[in-house]
Amino acid sequence: MAAIILSARGLSKHYDGIKAVEAVDFDLQAGQIHALIGPNGAGKTTFVSLLSGRIPPSAGRITFDGADITKLPAHERVARGIAYTFQITSIYANLPVFDNVALAIQRKGSRTLRADTMAALARVGLDPMADQIAGTLAYGHQRLLEIAMGLSMDPKLLILDEPTQGLANAEIDAFNTLIRAVTPKTTVLLIEHNMDVVMDLADQITVLNFGETLATGTPAEIRANPAVQSAYLGG
Amino acid sequence: MTRAIALHLAVLALLFAAQFILPPYHHTNIARIMVLAVFAMGYNIAFGYTGLLSLGHALFFATGLYATGLGIELWGLPAAPALVLGLLAGGAIAAATGVLALRTGGVSFMIVTLMFAQAGYLTILYFGSYTRGDEGFVIARAARSLGPLDLSSDTPRYFAALILFALGLLANLALVRSRLGRAMVAMRENEERSRMLGYNPFKVKLTALVISGLYAGAAGAAYGVLFGYVGASFAAIQYSIMPLLYVLLGGAGTTLGPFLGALLMFYLIDLSSGVTTAHLFVVGAALLVLVLFAPKGILGWLRDRGAKWLP
Ligand SMILES: Nc1ncnc2c1ncn2[C@@H]1O[C@H](COP(=O)(O)OP(=O)(O)O)[C@@H](O)[C@H]1O
Ligand SMILES: [Mg+2]
Numbered sequence: 001m002a003a004i005i006l007s008a009r010g011l012s013k014h015y016d017g018i019k020a021v022e023a024v025d026f027d028l029q030a031g032q033i034h035a036l037i038g039p040n041g042a043g044k045t046t047f048v049s050l051l052s053g054r055i056p057p058s059a060g061r062i063t064f065d066g067a068d069i070t071k072l073p074a075h076e077r078v079a080r081g082i083a084y085t086f087q088i089t090s091i092y093a094n095l096p097v098f099d100n101v102a103l104a105i106q107r108k109g110s111r112t113l114r115a116d117t118m119a120a121l122a123r124v125g126l127d128p129m130a131d132q133i134a135g136t137l138a139y140g141h142q143r144l145l146e147i148a149m150g151l152s153m154d155p156k157l158l159i160l161d162e163p164t165q166g167l168a169n170a171e172i173d174a175f176n177t178l179i180r181a182v183t184p185k186t187t188v189l190l191i192e193h194n195m196d197v198v199m200d201l202a203d204q205i206t207v208l209n210f211g212e213t214l215a216t217g218t219p220a221e222i223r224a225n226p227a228v229q230s231a232y233l234g235g
Numbered sequence: 236m237t238r239a240i241a242l243h244l245a246v247l248a249l250l251f252a253a254q255f256i257l258p259p260y261h262h263t264n265i266a267r268i269m270v271l272a273v274f275a276m277g278y279n280i281a282f283g284y285t286g287l288l289s290l291g292h293a294l295f296f297a298t299g300l301y302a303t304g305l306g307i308e309l310w311g312l313p314a315a316p317a318l319v320l321g322l323l324a325g326g327a328i329a330a331a332t333g334v335l336a337l338r339t340g341g342v343s344f345m346i347v348t349l350m351f352a353q354a355g356y357l358t359i360l361y362f363g364s365y366t367r368g369d370e371g372f373v374i375a376r377a378a379r380s381l382g383p384l385d386l387s388s389d390t391p392r393y394f395a396a397l398i399l400f401a402l403g404l405l406a407n408l409a410l411v412r413s414r415l416g417r418a419m420v421a422m423r424e425n426e427e428r429s430r431m432l433g434y435n436p437f438k439v440k441l442t443a444l445v446i447s448g449l450y451a452g453a454a455g456a457a458y459g460v461l462f463g464y465v466g467a468s469f470a471a472i473q474y475s476i477m478p479l480l481y482v483l484l485g486g487a488g489t490t491l492g493p494f495l496g497a498l499l500m501f502y503l504i505d506l507s508s509g510v511t512t513a514h515l516f517v518v519g520a521a522l523l524v525l526v527l528f529a530p531k532g533i534l535g536w537l538r539d540r541g542a543k544w545l546p
Contacts, residue, residue: 052431054427054430054431073430073435074430074431075430075431075433075434075435075436078431078432078433079433083431084431086428086431090425090427090428090431091425091428092421092424092425092428093424093425094424095420095421095424099417099420102417103417103418103421103429103432104432106414106417106418107418107432107433107434113414149432153432153433
């Protein structure tokens with residue numbers, strides 16, 4: 001069995017009365033692609049936001065790479081290698097595409113910032129649009145930019161929140177190839193509604209429902225799980 | 236790229252040449268405007284680039300002014316170390332203000348900086364036996380010289396103001412093209428995103444505020460030595476609003492906006508107070524026109540209309 005790169009114990013987030021995430025235990029194996037699925041409002045975004053430090057938990061502990069990071073602020077988690085891409089595209093809409101990715105790269109102290117940035121853009125095919133203002137890109141391209149920002153941080157763990165939402169089929173294929181290429185060097189935690197993408201990419205799947213873990217297993221196990229079928233896959 | 240550098244050098248060359256043709260009255264005015272533009276450039280680094288809407292920059296300006304003025308008057312410092320003292324004092328007070336004020340954001344940041352500046356103003360009045368309060372004091376002419384340059388006479392004064400302005404402008408240009416400059420803009424544009432890219436917002440904003448304070452401190456220090464007067468009115472709220480107006484008029488987040496805004500506003504007030512006593516009305520009308528037709532200021536307006544290369 002591979003090493004565990006991240007684990008959560010008893011992780012909870014309550015919003016006055018709403019148990020968005022409730023006592024989740026979770027292990028992420030290094031080098032794998034792990035998909036997080038579940039119906040809308042299941043707590044997926046909240047859960048990964050807790051992991052990335054974007055919001056503080058109500059209870060529970062998180063360890064990453066052997067260290068307790070529960071109390072670390074988000075930017076220090078990034079420094080340790082956790083990258084997060086937003087479900088609702090969060091780019092610098094008024095800045096050029098180039099600057100969006102350069103911001104992700106320069107923090108690591110690159111000596112060849114321009115070349116590295118152009119290479120990162122080329123990976124998602126956005127290099128011809130480097131000088132465009134990011135907010136003027138088509139929606140699908142903005143999603144790709146968001147993904148490029150995450151990838152170009154060269155993280156140990158890349159968390160993607162519904163990255164393929166709004167992408168065309170050809171772009172989804174390119175996305176799959178891209179994500180496969182970064183593993184096993186990078187571990188990927190992927191929230192995804194498109195079941196084709198999930199079944200295609202994931203080594204492991206965790207199903208969340210009403211803030212709790214419903215099941216964890218390989219794609220085949222999840223597909224065969226009757227509880228999952230009734231709750232999510234729609235029988 | 237090089238177009239931007241050429242434009243900045245051309246502005247500096249024009250200002251250099253202007254001293255030979257300007258009549259004495261405007262000669263002094265432009266020297267004053269260049270010093271105030273350095274103050275506004277500092278303000279712009281915090282407000283225009285980093286998105287920190289401060290209402291307390293009079294504190295940083297006055298700190299530079301008083302550190303230099305009192306350094307000369309009380310401790311008998313020569314002008315050069317007194318100027319350096321003013322610069323550093325401006326940065327230090329900005330750091331102290333930032334450590335506390337940057338725990339808040341938005342409207343609370345405005346209020347906290349305003350309160351700090353008010354506290355500074357009252358402190359100056361409180362220690363009236365040293366500062367002479369509202370009345371202020373004059374820096375002795377003999378102390379206002381750098382080496383062979385007598386900074387109280389027109390030509391050396393203009394030259395000194397130009398040197399300070401040139402250093403401030405070129406450093407500003409270098410800053411906004413640097414990685415730090417990009418990170419500052421990132422705070423203004425999307426702080427949440429920046430945090431998730433690994434930037435510590437507090438650190439980036441504090442750095443910007445300290446640089447801003449160094450500019451304001453340097454401007455205050457130079458103002459004292461070049462024009463020879465130190466008074467509490469420079470710590471009052473008007474001197475916090477003034478750089479904001481300059482920046483809004485010239486274009487927030489542009490390197491040349493603060494100078495352009497200072498130049499236009501100065502002469503707008505100067506010319507209008509010649510014909511009417513209601514010059515505040517003229518300022519108000521100018522701002523109204525600006526908000527309606529060019530909310531990003533003059534250079535921001537130009538940048539949106541094709542001059543994308545304007546830094
Ligand atoms: N900031 C918030 N304030 C209050 N409730 C929230 C907040 N964020 C999420 N929730 C609630 O938490 C639950 C889980 O939301 P979310 O994590 O976005 O689900 P998912 O990503 O699985 O669709 C939902 O009921 C949602 O309304
Ligand atoms: Mg979600």
